[in-house]
Amino acid sequence: MACIVLATKLMFDLFMKTKFGFLIKVTGDNPTLVHTLGVSTGMTKICALMISNALVALAGSLMAQYQGFSDITMGNGIIVMGLASVIFGEALCKRFKFFKGSTIVIVGAWLYQIVTTIVLQCGFAPSDLKLMSALIIIAALTFSTQKLNTKNKRKVKLFQKVQLRGCTNVSNSKSM
Known part of the structure; x- marks a missing residue:
């Protein structure tokens, strides 16, 4: 399964580097901009949807193969899980420069599954997983926002120092 995920990731990354x-x-x-270049944005969006649907079909077939059966309700909650994985990966892996693009999503999904396993091992009921997903999303967003606020505060302080130095230089030059 990991080999198929890695091969799909590599092919997707290579495809995204094409024109x-x-x-x-x-x-x-x-x-x-794309419309100005004379390219049909509608066709581009349709092709992107075709690619995404093919990837979803691959994921669904791999899941059915892995579990040995298929059910119509297997997809319930997958969007929330995918969103939580993306947010979790973005929040935790963005500071590492070697994690880029689709790697962040894969690492986020892997970390999300680890947290889900830990939650189930702690004795929570499987019906509580939606609540846990929401808490994971909130925690990841809070962590990401705090990190962003810290960076912004540093930038504001630096800007204020530069601005104060510029004002003192202007006032000193007028007094001479």
Whole structure:
């Protein structure tokens, strides 16, 4: 299973470095620019959805193979889990420079599953997992926001020092 995840990750990363991969990124960031280039943003979005649906189908088939069965309710809560994994990975792995792009999502999913396993081992009921997912998201967002506020406070202090030095230099030059 890990080999398939790694191979899919590598192929996805290589694809996102192609011209069409960059076009998909730019369509998400600035559709007006893509339209100005003469490329159909609608077709680009449709192709991106096709790729994402193919990856979802691969994940679903791997899960069915791993569990040995398939059920119509297997996908319940997957969006919350995916969101929690992305937020968890972004909050915890962003400060490490060697984690980029899809690696952050994979590490976040792995960490999320570890936390879920620990929660179940502590004796919580499986029905409490949605609550635990919400708490993980809140904790990750709080951790991420505190880190951001610390960086912003440092920048504000540095800006104030530079601004004060600039004001004293201006006032000194006028008094001469």
